[in-house]
Amino acid sequence: MGRAGRTGRGILTATALGAGAAGLGAAGAGLAVQRRALHRLRLRPDPYAGEPFGSLRGRPVTVRTADGVRLHAEIDGEDRTDLAIVFCHGWALTQDSWHFQRRALSGLGRLVFWDQRGHGRSDGGDRAAYVLPRLAHDLAAVIEGTVPPRTPVVLVGHSMGGMTIMRFADEFPGLIGSKVIATGLVCTSSGSLAEVTLGLPVALTRATRRVLPAALRAAGAGSAVIERVRDLGRAGSMLIEDLVAFGPDAGPAAVAFTERMISGTRMDAFLGFLHSMITHEVISECGALGGAETLVIAAEHDRLTPVGHALKIAGCLPAARLEIVPSAGHMAMLERPAVVSGHLAELIGSARGSLAGRP
Numbered sequence: 001m002g003r004a005g006r007t008g009r010g011i012l013t014a015t016a017l018g019a020g021a022a023g024l025g026a027a028g029a030g031l032a033v034q035r036r037a038l039h040r041l042r043l044r045p046d047p048y049a050g051e052p053f054g055s056l057r058g059r060p061v062t063v064r065t066a067d068g069v070r071l072h073a074e075i076d077g078e079d080r081t082d083l084a085i086v087f088c089h090g091w092a093l094t095q096d097s098w099h100f101q102r103r104a105l106s107g108l109g110r111l112v113f114w115d116q117r118g119h120g121r122s123d124g125g126d127r128a129a130y131v132l133p134r135l136a137h138d139l140a141a142v143i144e145g146t147v148p149p150r151t152p153v154v155l156v157g158h159s160m161g162g163m164t165i166m167r168f169a170d171e172f173p174g175l176i177g178s179k180v181i182a183t184g185l186v187c188t189s190s191g192s193l194a195e196v197t198l199g200l201p202v203a204l205t206r207a208t209r210r211v212l213p214a215a216l217r218a219a220g221a222g223s224a225v226i227e228r229v230r231d232l233g234r235a236g237s238m239l240i241e242d243l244v245a246f247g248p249d250a251g252p253a254a255v256a257f258t259e260r261m262i263s264g265t266r267m268d269a270f271l272g273f274l275h276s277m278i279t280h281e282v283i284s285e286c287g288a289l290g291g292a293e294t295l296v297i298a299a300e301h302d303r304l305t306p307v308g309h310a311l312k313i314a315g316c317l318p319a320a321r322l323e324i325v326p327s328a329g330h331m332a333m334l335e336r337p338a339v340v341s342g343h344l345a346e347l348i349g350s351a352r353g354s355l356a357g358r359p
Contacts, residue, residue: 046251048334053257054096056103058113063145065117065138067129072121073114073146076106083109083154083352084147088139090159090187091273092265093258094120097158100337101344108348109154112146116160118269120261130272132280135160136167143179154182154351156344158333159305160273162188166284166313169292177291182351184344186297187330189309190316191282196306237263247301247329254334286316293354294320295347297340299332321347 058074065071074095085108089097095113105111115122117138118130139155147153157165162185169176169183238259246255262270277283294317298310307324314322323343328335 044249044252046253048251048253051099051253053099053253054094054260056096056099058111061146063114063142065125065141067125067134069117069125069129069138070123071114071117071138071142073112073142075146076102076111076113078110080110081148081151083348083355084112084151085109085154085156085348086112086114086139086143086147088114088155088157088161088164089116089119090157090161091277092119092262092270093158094261094264096120097258097261097331098156098333099257101156101333101341104337104341105345105348108345109352110147110151112142114142114146116164116269118266118272120264124266124269127268127272130269131276132160132163132167132273132283133171135164136171139164139168140172152181152351152355153179154184154348155180156184156186157188158186159188159330160277162186163190163277163283166190166286166289169286169288170284173288173291176288180292181354182293182295182347183289184295184297184347185310185313186340187299187302187305187310187332188313189305190284190286190313191280192309193283193305194278194281196304244303245330247299247327247335249327250329250331250335254331258331258334286313290317290319293347293351295343296320296322297325297332297343298322299325299328299330299335301327301329302332304330 058076059078061073061075063071063073072095085105087095087098087101089095094115098113102111102113116135118124143153155165155168157163165183165185166188169180238255241259241262242250242255245258296310296314296317298305298307300307310322310324314320325332325336325339328339333340
């Protein structure tokens with residue numbers, strides 16, 4: 001369940017407090033202030049009021065990972081074998097975060113959506129496996145289980161989904177440029193997430209940086225208890241999501257939908273992947289992606305994976321195309337869906353054009 005400068009231990013501290021500690025009812029300014037803030041949020045103009053978020057479904061496919069975890073995947077356009085586009089969602093979200101892109105890009109190929117382990121309709125597995133390197137192998141299993149052997153692939157990932165793609169390229173470099181002909185990385189990071197401040201004072205960020213890994217390990221051990229009480233603070237969690245994961249004028253329906261996805265994520269997966277992201281100083285060197293056409297999308301108001309992180313990825317890939325979505329936060333594909341979908345459609349069209357010269 002990605003949004004120029006609010007993440008790291010920030011994605012991290014604030015969102016963890018949102019879906020975890022908010023579950024304990026910790027709305028810092030008090031219930032009255034919280035109610036007023038929610039009222040203001042719900043009064044915002046909403047271009048997507050009434051949008052049936054999460055209602056789009058494809059043919060379900062069960063994918064088994066190397067360690068036996070059952071992953072839920074869905075295929076749209078199963079008759080297409082010319083090109084497959086595999087979508088990888090972000091931390092604490094589900095495949096339904098691609099709601100608008102699923103509709104806009106329909107007909108451009110075989111579309112594959114899947115829920116990361118511990119998210120959505122997928123099983124969780126061992127808590128020790130909630131680490132970024134594991135996700136690369138999960139993605140390999142999804143490709144094998146949903147894409148015909150001779151069908152080329154475009155990989156699209158948001159936030160932790162983008163990190164999954166970068167780790168996949170590191171683990172399976174021989175597939176980049178051959179099987180995987182293009183990648184789209186949306187609001188993601190190649191490392192140093194622990195340095196993100198979310199706009200908080202530097203001293204507070206440094207103090208948090210020292211204690212957060214141990215706190216997450218302890219919380220992970222008690223995740224079953226947190227799971228039972230997390231729903232008590234859903235309203236506070238929604239406000240934190242609006243602040244941390246969205247731009248300044250996000251519609252309330254998209255914010256509420258994101259909060260629902262987060263609240264449905266297994267707490268052990270939520271905490272485990274958070275710990276993995278902030279303790280990997282280098283998530284990927286990105287160089288392996290050089291064999292495929294790459295699009296890097298950032299968002300102007302992304303506090304979780306700020307624009308600087310996209311610039312770093314693009315700097316490692318001189319041929320990459322960089323696009324910055326204005327007036328959007330980490331959840332750019334829900335805030336500015338036409339812009340994000342348009343960039344992805346151009347990537348897919350370019351990738352398809354590159355196939356013309358292949359045998």
